[in-house]
Amino acid sequence: MATQAKKTQVSMKVNGVEVDGLVEPRTLLVHFIRENLQLTGTHIGCETTHCGACTVDIDGLSVKSCTMFAVQADGSEITTIEGIANADGTLSALQEGFRQMHGLQCGFCTPGMITRAHRLLQENPDPTEEEIRFGIAGNLCRCTGYQNIVRAIQYAAAKINGTEFQEAAE
Amino acid sequence: MNDMTPTREQREAKLEGMGCKRKRVEDIRFTQGRGQYVDDVKLPGMLHGDFVRSPYAHARVKSINTEKALKVPGVLAVITAETLKTVNLAWMPTLAGDVQMVLADGKVLFQNQEVAFVVATDRYTADDGINAVEVEYEQLEPQIDPFTAMDPGAPVLREDLTGKNTGAHGPRKHHNHIFEWTVGDKDLTDAAFRKADVTIKEMISYHRTHPSPLETCQSLCSFDKIKGELTIYGTFQAPHVVRTVVALIAKIPEHKIHVIAPDIGGGFGNKVGVYPGYVCSAVASIVTGKPVKWVEDRIENLTSTSFARDYHMTTEIAATKEGKVTGLRVHVLADHGAFDACADPSKWPAGFMNIVTGSYDFPVAHLAVDGVYTNKAPGGVAYRCSFRVTEAAYCIERAMDILAQKLGMDPAELRLKNFIKAEQFPYQSALGWEYDSGDYHTAMKQMMEKVDYAGLRKEQAEKREAFRRGETREIMGLGVSFFTEIVGAGPSKNCDILGIAMFDSCEIRLHPTGSGVARVGTKSQGQGHETTWAQIIATEIGIPADDITVEEGNTDTAPYGLGTYGSRSTPVAGAAIAMAARKIKAKAQMIAAYKLEVHEDDLEWDIDGFRVKGLPEKVLGMKDICWIAYNAPPPGMEPGLEAVSYYDPPNMTYPFGAYLCVMDIDVDTGVYKVRRFYALDDCGTRINPMIIEGQVHGGLTEAFAIAMGQEIRYDDTGNVMSGSFVDFFIPTAVETPKWETDFTVTPSPHHPIGAKGVGESPNVGGVPCFSNAVNDAFSFLGSTHIQMPHDYWRNWQAAKALGVVG
Ligand code: FES
Numbered sequence: 006m007a008t009q010a011k012k013t014q015v016s017m018k019v020n021g022v023e024v025d026g027l028v029e030p031r032t033l034l035v036h037f038i039r040e041n042l043q044l045t046g047t048h049i050g051c052e053t054t055h056c057g058a059c060t061v062d063i064d065g066l067s068v069k070s071c072t073m074f075a076v077q078a079d080g081s082e083i084t085t086i087e088g089i090a091n092a093d094g095t096l097s098a099l100q101e102g103f104r105q106m107h108g109l110q111c112g113f114c115t116p117g118m119i120t121r122a123h124r125l126l127q128e129n130p131d132p133t134e135e136e137i138r139f140g141i142a143g144n145l146c147r148c149t150g151y152q153n154i155v156r157a158i159q160y161a162a163a164k165i166n167g168t169e170f171q172e173a174a175e
Numbered sequence: 176m177n178d179m180t181p182t183r184e185q186r187e188a189k190l191e192g193m194g195c196k197r198k199r200v201e202d203i204r205f206t207q208g209r210g211q212y213v214d215d216v217k218l219p220g221m222l223h224g225d226f227v228r229s230p231y232a233h234a235r236v237k238s239i240n241t242e243k244a245l246k247v248p249g250v251l252a253v254i255t256a257e258t259l260k261t262v263n264l265a266w267m268p269t270l271a272g273d274v275q276m277v278l279a280d281g282k283v284l285f286q287n288q289e290v291a292f293v294v295a296t297d298r299y300t301a302d303d304g305i306n307a308v309e310v311e312y313e314q315l316e317p318q319i320d321p322f323t324a325m326d327p328g329a330p331v332l333r334e335d336l337t338g339k340n341t342g343a344h345g346p347r348k349h350h351n352h353i354f355e356w357t358v359g360d361k362d363l364t365d366a367a368f369r370k371a372d373v374t375i376k377e378m379i380s381y382h383r384t385h386p387s388p389l390e391t392c393q394s395l396c397s398f399d400k401i402k403g404e405l406t407i408y409g410t411f412q413a414p415h416v417v418r419t420v421v422a423l424i425a426k427i428p429e430h431k432i433h434v435i436a437p438d439i440g441g442g443f444g445n446k447v448g449v450y451p452g453y454v455c456s457a458v459a460s461i462v463t464g465k466p467v468k469w470v471e472d473r474i475e476n477l478t479s480t481s482f483a484r485d486y487h488m489t490t491e492i493a494a495t496k497e498g499k500v501t502g503l504r505v506h507v508l509a510d511h512g513a514f515d516a517c518a519d520p521s522k523w524p525a526g527f528m529n530i531v532t533g534s535y536d537f538p539v540a541h542l543a544v545d546g547v548y549t550n551k552a553p554g555g556v557a558y559r560c561s562f563r564v565t566e567a568a569y570c571i572e573r574a575m576d577i578l579a580q581k582l583g584m585d586p587a588e589l590r591l592k593n594f595i596k597a598e599q600f601p602y603q604s605a606l607g608w609e610y611d612s613g614d615y616h617t618a619m620k621q622m623m624e625k626v627d628y629a630g631l632r633k634e635q636a637e638k639r640e641a642f643r644r645g646e647t648r649e650i651m652g653l654g655v656s657f658f659t660e661i662v663g664a665g666p667s668k669n670c671d672i673l674g675i676a677m678f679d680s681c682e683i684r685l686h687p688t689g690s691g692v693a694r695v696g697t698k699s700q701g702q703g704h705e706t707t708w709a710q711i712i713a714t715e716i717g718i719p720a721d722d723i724t725v726e727e728g729n730t731d732t733a734p735y736g737l738g739t740y741g742s743r744s745t746p747v748a749g750a751a752i753a754m755a756a757r758k759i760k761a762k763a764q765m766i767a768a769y770k771l772e773v774h775e776d777d778l779e780w781d782i783d784g785f786r787v788k789g790l791p792e793k794v795l796g797m798k799d800i801c802w803i804a805y806n807a808p809p810p811g812m813e814p815g816l817e818a819v820s821y822y823d824p825p826n827m828t829y830p831f832g833a834y835l836c837v838m839d840i841d842v843d844t845g846v847y848k849v850r851r852f853y854a855l856d857d858c859g860t861r862i863n864p865m866i867i868e869g870q871v872h873g874g875l876t877e878a879f880a881i882a883m884g885q886e887i888r889y890d891d892t893g894n895v896m897s898g899s900f901v902d903f904f905i906p907t908a909v910e911t912p913k914w915e916t917d918f919t920v921t922p923s924p925h926h927p928i929g930a931k932g933v934g935e936s937p938n939v940g941g942v943p944c945f946s947n948a949v950n951d952a953f954s955f956l957g958s959t960h961i962q963m964p965h966d967y968w969r970n971w972q973a974a975k976a977l978g979v980v981g
Pocket residue numbers: 048049050051052053054055056057058059060069070071072
């Protein structure tokens with residue numbers, strides 16, 4: 006049985022800002038982000054590493070923050086959905102793509118989905134539809150059926166690459 | 176006219192009214208992580224509550240010892256049924272007229288039932304408290320199988336009902352019987368069967384599943400002792416109903432209860448019910464004087480709050496040898512779990528299951544539903560469908576295929592032969608509904624043409640030959656489904672929830688500078704109401720949708736409404752919005768007449784204002800009318816420009832659609848591939864085609880999941896076998912097929928803007944379509960019906976049973 010233990014100091018860089026806090030060793034990273042840092046865009050949909058609603062970017066990797074302790078993230082650099090918009094506050098290509106292509110409905114999966122897609126497009130700037138589907142398979146959506154999420158990511162890729170987005174013919 | 180004057184097209188486009196693919200207002204905040212869902216709300220001094228749950232499906236609770244738990248630093252209270260009895264809340268009424276334990280009172284009746292509620296300073300400490308609560312159980316024999324629930328020796332589940340031979344819906348035949356509900360003419364139906372050339376009979380099961388929105392159920396309650404006021408944030412699809420129910424059961428005056436449903440992360444029926452977590456967080460706040468939050472985890476969600484389906488439908492059709500249907504007889508065994516907590520309009524114990532005659536002209540029909548108790552979680556909600564409509568559609572669409580097989584007819588041809596014809600609407604069904612409108616033949620033919628149905632059948636015939644010759648191990652199935660939904664509950668003459676009539680409402684208030692706010696009694700959980708409601712208003716009164724803020728979910732500000740489920744928002748609230756807008760327009764017309772110095776009848780509406788007939792330059796725009804309404808109204812007229820409308824619909828609306836699925840199955844592995852899925856929906860007037868298509872994609876994906884694997888499964892002792900996302904099938908982007916959408920438009924004749932509902936149609940029509948595809952694939956090998964869900968393993972089992980694999 007997990008019980009309360011002495012708190013530990015952690016510090017990390019979140020969305021470009023140095024932060025620190027006192028946490029129990031058992032504190033999950035997602036709770037540290039949501040409760041201590043008050044960044045509630047990162048969501049919890051399962052707590053068992055299946056849904057991806059809690060996806061954040063840690064040192065260049067997509068990570069499900071519900072299955073990582075805050076102490077394990079000590080010293081790391083993290084980007085959450087709140088750090089995805091362009092520096093001037095406008096929507097990033099991905100955020101815009103999700104809106105333009107109707108890639109979201111209830112919005113609960115969206116922060117994790119966009120954060121994952123953000124990393125995917127850095128791993129593979131010009132993915133095929135199949136690569137996109139595989140690349141976001143760790144993120145579940147209950148509302149959209151994914152088709153428009155795929156288009157949203159294609160839209161963003163085209164915008165970033167300066168090419169023209171081709172609407173897939175139905 | 177100078178060049179700067181906008182054209183009519185430009186003026187029209189600026190409104191972003193009905194029919195336009197308007198981008199969603201909600202997305203600005205959601206894409207930036209700035210939505211506010213219940214768990215994002217934090218109040219000063221907030222505590223967290225969590226449940227001790229039963230490991231057993233059926234057991235007596237001999238003792239609950241909370242002593243050690245209360246010694247855990249940070250644990251402030253442990254609430255049990257004994258605590259709740261002091262405020263008369265150990266049991267609560269369900270929406271179906273039954274009662275349900277809030278916390279285990281003497282017994283537990285399903286695995287993961289709520290036993291005690293631990294309140295602590297944070298979630299981790301609450302969990303420590305849970306681990307320290309000691310509960311002593313004595314296991315009892317569980318009743319899991321609904322088919323033996325009414326056996327003479329079946330264990331008694333509900334001791335509280337001992338001696339009660341009558342339930343909320345009439346007589347009970349057995350201690351585990353809840354109700355029997357019958358509709359239709361039994362004698363005439365039996366006679367049709369006696370005379371029939373051909374009959375079919377099949378037990379068609381629709382397994383237990385769960386809506387499982389990505390955000391679980393949650394609440395945050397804060398009781399202000401000084402003011403005697405209770406504020407409840409919660410994942411509520413129907414916030415006003417929650418307020419009234421709380422007022423009735425907690426005896427707090429309704430004006431001192433503030434219910435707020437903030438952003439909701441999907442509902443699909445899961446968030447209609449009233450759950451022990453809501454009640455316990457409220458009681459805990461009253462007890463501790465602090466705000467108390469309850470957040471369900473995924474396992475709790477799947478195993479305790481509101482399953483769906485679990486209908487076992489023995490279905491018979493009588494027909495002539497030419498394939499004309501002459502009678503339908505259905506008996507349903509409905510497994511309701513431990514309490515009857517179905518979320519149906521109160522007079523409908525089996526929802527609208529009597530839509531089971533579907534899209535076909537059955538002269539006679541009879542339906543009987545028996546509800547039984549078992550040691551499973553309560554619920555029976557409408558998972559992305561109108562009440563039990565998906566069960567009904569599955570039943571009739573599977574049965575029509577079985578009949579086609581028996582007659583040696585093509586399933587599409589059989590349907591075309593039996594459809595209600597366009598000229599028969601409004602159509603009185605044998606089981607009591609008046610279908611408002613439809614044109615089924617056109618939709619079906621459009622589908623068959625678009626997919627090249629004849630070509631697909633030809634390909635299938637060739638593949639079957641190749642399979643017989645041993646050249647391939649793949650079989651091909653064509654799933655046809657044609658569904659009629661019944662949505663928009665509902666007319667107060669037959670629809671209420673605990674006595675509350677199922678109207679809906681809208682209040683529109685325009686501001687002097689020509690923008691405004693609309694407050695509506697519904698509550699979006701992803702449907703995009705903030706976007707679409709403004710589009711209706713834009714078209715009705717010529718104020719751009721961008722200039723209308725839409726608000727829902729706060730019972731202090733929104734007019735009373737019955738919420739969002741069963742695709743009722745557009746049919747009911749959508750009508751209220753149009754009617755409120757028309758009241759505003761009527762006043763605007765009086766103002767315009769005064770200002771333009773003509774009679775009202777000499778004015779005509781033109782996109783965004785009024786103009787004098789025959790004098791196109793004499794115009795007054797709505798924006799100007801707004802200013803005048805406040806600051807210079809005609810003499811004797813009240814200033815201001817606002818209206819409220821409560822809409823009691825005269826009838827339901829009846830969306831329909833024609834779907835087709837092409838599937839290939841490898842008989843040696845059971846692995847299937849959805850090669851093509853085409854969905855034609857007719858939801859009447861289309862408010863925002865982009866949102867409609869999105870809803871269709873989402874509903875089809877849920878239908879795909881349900882038909883092909885998603886199930887809440889129990890073992891013989893009542894352990895849940897699929898209680899997490901490990902075993903409960905939620906398709907990822909990789910498994911999910913690609914969707915092709917199409918439409919026809921048959922407006923509802925009684926709805927102010929002709930709209931029906933659409934969000935649930937794809938689930939209703941999709942499930943039979945997938946299942947028919949699997950069954951069609953196997954049919955040439957001699958099978959008539961294979962039960963869902965059709966996962967790889969079951970497909971392989973089916974192939975084995977048919978002797979095509981060793
Ligand atoms: S909450 Fe982390 S994967 Fe679901």
